[in-house]
Amino acid sequence: MRIPYFDFRAPSTLEEALSIMDDYKGGARVLAGGTDLIPIMKYGLDAPDTIMSLKKITDLRGIKLENKELNIGAMTPLADLLSSHIIKENFRALHQAVEAVAAPPIWNVATIGGNICQNSRCFYYNQSKTWRIERPPCLKAGGNACYAVPKGKKCFSVYSGDLAPALIALKSSVFVERKGRSRILSLQNIFSGNGTAPFTLEKEELLTSIIVPLPDKGTGSSYVKMRFRPSVDYPLLSVAASVSLDGSKKIKETTLVLGAVGPAPVVVAAAGKLLRGGTKDTVDFDALGEILRKGTQMVDNLALPGSYRRKMIPVIAKKAIRAAIE
Amino acid sequence: MKKSQKQLISLKINGQEYELAIHPNRTLLEVLREDLTLTGTKEGCDDGVCGTCTVLLNGAPIRSCLYLAIEAQGKEVTTIEGLAEGERLHPIQQAFIEHGAIQCGYCSPGMILTAKALLDKNPTPTEQDIKLAIAGNFCRCTGYNKIVTAIKAGCQNAEEVNNHG
Numbered sequence: 164m165r166i167p168y169f170d171f172r173a174p175s176t177l178e179e180a181l182s183i184m185d186d187y188k189g190g191a192r193v194l195a196g197g198t199d200l201i202p203i204m205k206y207g208l209d210a211p212d213t214i215m216s217l218k219k220i221t222d223l224r225g226i227k228l229e230n231k232e233l234n235i236g237a238m239t240p241l242a243d244l245l246s247s248h249i250i251k252e253n254f255r256a257l258h259q260a261v262e263a264v265a266a267p268p269i270w271n272v273a274t275i276g277g278n279i280c281q282n283s284r285c286f287y288y289n290q291s292k293t294w295r296i297e298r299p300p301c302l303k304a305g306g307n308a309c310y311a312v313p314k315g316k317k318c319f320s321v322y323s324g325d326l327a328p329a330l331i332a333l334k335s336s337v338f339v340e341r342k343g344r345s346r347i348l349s350l351q352n353i354f355s356g357n358g359t360a361p362f363t364l365e366k367e368e369l370l371t372s373i374i375v376p377l378p379d380k381g382t383g384s385s386y387v388k389m390r391f392r393p394s395v396d397y398p399l400l401s402v403a404a405s406v407s408l409d410g411s412k413k414i415k416e417t418t419l420v421l422g423a424v425g426p427a428p429v430v431v432a433a434a435g436k437l438l439r440g441g442t443k444d445t446v447d448f449d450a451l452g453e454i455l456r457k458g459t460q461m462v463d464n465l466a467l468p469g470s471y472r473r474k475m476i477p478v479i480a481k482k483a484i485r486a487a488i489e
Numbered sequence: 490m491k492k493s494q495k496q497l498i499s500l501k502i503n504g505q506e507y508e509l510a511i512h513p514n515r516t517l518l519e520v521l522r523e524d525l526t527l528t529g530t531k532e533g534c535d536d537g538v539c540g541t542c543t544v545l546l547n548g549a550p551i552r553s554c555l556y557l558a559i560e561a562q563g564k565e566v567t568t569i570e571g572l573a574e575g576e577r578l579h580p581i582q583q584a585f586i587e588h589g590a591i592q593c594g595y596c597s598p599g600m601i602l603t604a605k606a607l608l609d610k611n612p613t614p615t616e617q618d619i620k621l622a623i624a625g626n627f628c629r630c631t632g633y634n635k636i637v638t639a640i641k642a643g644c645q646n647a648e649e650v651n652n653h654g
């Protein structure tokens with residue numbers, strides 16, 4: 164499979180990169196590690212005129228803990244996140260999420276920014292050109308049909324990143340820059356919920372760093388992923404949990420985030436209310452399961468049916484909450 | 490179809506410098522196999538899943554099918570051709586032969602390079618370390634046990650070579 168031709172830009176400073184983004188008005192596709200974009204281009208799903216690689220911008224790499232905030236450069240490779248003791252000891256859900264991404268050769272190249280900004284996936288979209296050519300294009304490919312939900316009018320492609328659910332559970336924000344301007348927004352707000360265009364970032368904007376507040380003492384977190392083969396597969400479902408306990412070991416606050424359920428990670432607000440005041444042994448997982456199952460819509464667009472994946476939400480959520488409390 | 494300009498790039502592969510004129514869309518795997526006839530690096534899924542195209546970039550295993558050749562400039566690339574010293578095989582290559590860890594041989598270059606990277610970082614890996622290191626390399630013949638055994642033995646071979654020269 165050949166990658167279509169493109170012009171290649173590799174700025175060595177952030178200023179230069181932001182100028183290119185501004186000049187091309189979104190026409191320059193950003194290449195971070197490339198482990199998501201390169202297969203997409205090989206499959207003919209994207210054929211940008213220009214690729215802008217960020218690998219030479221060393222300022223975008225690094226992990227710093229300052230003033231109770233962890234700051235991670237968007238181009239930091241997953242391997243660096245895994246070997247960070249700060250992350251392993253204080254941000255367990257993030258560590259577990261990175262571990263859950265594919266295998267070591269991917270960790271050496273893939274980046275945190277690239278993992279967050281990966282495109283959503285669907286069984287009917289992420290296929291070779293030869294496979295797709297047999298039917299008219301789907302909604303995500305710019306057509307009018309949905310093959311996952313016949314007569315469906317919106318795209319149900321699944322956001323399959325592992326890091327974002329964990330980072331949302333840890334209350335992360337992202338620093339987004341464009342030429343002459345910058346803004347900080349909560350990570351959850353970069354997701355549009357629309358499968359055809361999963362992100363809210365403007366065309367000229369670049370996600371440059373991730374900010375994760377240091378959890379209080381008494382707060383634990385975890386990330387649990389369901390997939391067939393741990394070394395290669397995207398999640399069929401994942402749950403990130405962050406649970407804070409008070410002095411008497413009662414649950415004070417819970418953030419539960421579902422991954423791989425739809426075009427964006429889903430924060431289950433009702434879980435916090437239900438779990439408050441309980442302990443590890445008194446949590447009503449059956450009631451929680453009902454809330455999770457009823458509140459989530461999943462369709463048949465991954466390797467397992469939506470109905471099965473929906474039934475598994477309470478199971479995976481229970482594991483994640485228990486692991487976060489321990 | 491739009492066709493961009495070729496660019497002059499220089500790559501350092503197995504210690505040797507190469508100057509090439511390539512289109513930026515070429516992957517490192519394509520350039521190694523097609524332009525430099527370093528066909529020891531295999532093409533499998535071409536999709537970043539199977540690990541047969543593994544090469545070392547600055548000593549760390551990567552998928553060469555997912556890496557643009559133009560981005561490998563300024564880095565040290567090691568392919569399976571760069572492991573033996575003349576007729577003398579690398580201790581891990583020798584161990585793969587001695588322990589029957591090769592059947593069809595298609596995954597072997599990737600497996601051996603991944604094992605070399607592990608050994609360079611950790612000369613005495615546990616079985617779990619070995620299994621994690623090769624988690625991204627698929628083998629459809631041996632069932633992995635012989636590969637794990639060979640890597641363990643390769644680590645011991647390497648230690649003996651280092652001790653006795």
